[in-house]
Amino acid sequence: MIVTVTMNPAIDKTVDIDRFERGDLNRIERVELDAGGKGINVSKTIRELGGESIAMGFVGGTSGTIIKHVLADQNIQTDFVEVKGETRTNLKIVEENGEVTELNEPGPEVSKEQLEDLLDRLNGYANPYTLFVLAGSIPAGIPTDIYRRITEEVHRKGAKVLLDADGPLFAESLKAAPDMLKPNRSELERYYQMDYRASEQELVSMGEKLLDHGTDMVAISLGQMGALFLTGDKRYRCPGLRVKAHSTVGAGDALVGAMAYAWNEKLPLETCIRLCMGASAGAVTSIGTKPPHRSLVDELMQQVELLEIQKYIDK
Ligand SMILES: Nc1ncnc2c1ncn2[C@@H]1O[C@H](COP(=O)(O)OP(=O)(O)O)[C@@H](O)[C@H]1O
Numbered sequence: 023m024i025v026t027v028t029m030n031p032a033i034d035k036t037v038d039i040d041r042f043e044r045g046d047l048n049r050i051e052r053v054e055l056d057a058g059g060k061g062i063n064v065s066k067t068i069r070e071l072g073g074e075s076i077a078m079g080f081v082g083g084t085s086g087t088i089i090k091h092v093l094a095d096q097n098i099q100t101d102f103v104e105v106k107g108e109t110r111t112n113l114k115i116v117e118e119n120g121e122v123t124e125l126n127e128p129g130p131e132v133s134k135e136q137l138e139d140l141l142d143r144l145n146g147y148a149n150p151y152t153l154f155v156l157a158g159s160i161p162a163g164i165p166t167d168i169y170r171r172i173t174e175e176v177h178r179k180g181a182k183v184l185l186d187a188d189g190p191l192f193a194e195s196l197k198a199a200p201d202m203l204k205p206n207r208s209e210l211e212r213y214y215q216m217d218y219r220a221s222e223q224e225l226v227s228m229g230e231k232l233l234d235h236g237t238d239m240v241a242i243s244l245g246q247m248g249a250l251f252l253t254g255d256k257r258y259r260c261p262g263l264r265v266k267a268h269s270t271v272g273a274g275d276a277l278v279g280a281m282a283y284a285w286n287e288k289l290p291l292e293t294c295i296r297l298c299m300g301a302s303a304g305a306v307t308s309i310g311t312k313p314p315h316r317s318l319v320d321e322l323m324q325q326v327e328l329l330e331i332q333k334y335i336d337k
């Protein structure tokens with residue numbers, strides 16, 4: 023069973039603009055609304071791949087109700103705690119040249135009682151066959167060690183954790199050794215306090231340090247350059263797939279969704295990697311924050327190149 027946790031869901035409002043002019047009037051050519059937030063996008067990808075998950079977290083107000091309806095329409099099971107405020111709307115400005123500017127709101131405040139309610143519910147799903155996907159930012163009222171706390175609690179019941187978070191959330195949760203991680207390049211560079219662009223070798227050794235801390239699998243995403251996949255005994259580099267990109271928003275979540283689906287289906291590492299690459303590249307072709315169609319993922323999976331890192335570095 024897969025449980026996705028989105029502490030801070032969002033309605034993603036994607037607007038297409040020819041060229042974004044700061045400090046001037048910008049006319050929008052097209053608007054697309056989607057139920058978003060990292061865990062929710064992961065659930066949408068899992069559904070599209072043919073799997074099931076339960077989407078959990080906090081929702082509030084009309085936007086929260088819309089998100090629940092949209093997920094129900096897609097046959098995605100939900101178990102959200104209701105909060106008083108309104109679930110946020112995140113603006114994604116997509117320019118003709120492919121550049122994307124994101125304006126993410128902080129999200130409604132969560133009370134101590136609401137947080138405890140969610141933690142109780144999560145605990146109820148924890149067993150050795152459950153994977154918890156903890157992804158995205160947290161709203162006000164939630165301490166930054168929350169992912170660490172959830173990881174420790176569900177680990178006690180034998181459950182696994184896949185983490186996709188940034189900054190202090192990422193740093194804190196590492197102390198509880200999540201089982202799988204999906205940092206992107208800049209998240210890793212920030213965590214290791216590098217003030218320059220890390221080389222591939224440096225990225226691999228940063229990933230290896232994470233494995234040494236008890237993580238089983240690290241996927242380091244590199245945007246259009248592809249991704250690195252590291253486990254205890256295998257290391258692969260996959261060059262980015264060439265696709266006609268619309269919006270890169272949700273690509274990381276599609277990769278995480280594929281990782282979670284592959285874990286649940288007990289797929290071999292190489293198939294998992296192909297699925298991650300196919301799903302994430304497929305996601306960038308969609309308008310707004312939409313998961314890729316399974317048929318496109320299947321097609322893209324055939325194009326994935328898995329380069330063993332040792333061989334690649336020796337070249
Ligand atoms: N322009 C692109 N073309 C093809 N694949 C892409 C592109 N942008 C992202 N991807 C795919 O999506 C994955 C995740 O993207 P990335 O931007 O690194 O994640 P995040 O959104 O978490 O920062 C990449 O590893 C890659 O496989």
Ligand SMILES: O=P(O)(O)OC[C@H]1O[C@](O)(COP(=O)(O)O)[C@@H](O)[C@@H]1O
Pocket residue numbers: 030032033034057058059060061063112126157158159160270271272273274275276311
């Ligand atoms: O919780 P955060 O960090 O504000 O991110 C939320 C935003 O990220 C997304 O989940 C997309 O994430 P990715 O582009 O990393 O896949 C959006 O749907 C959402 O608006």
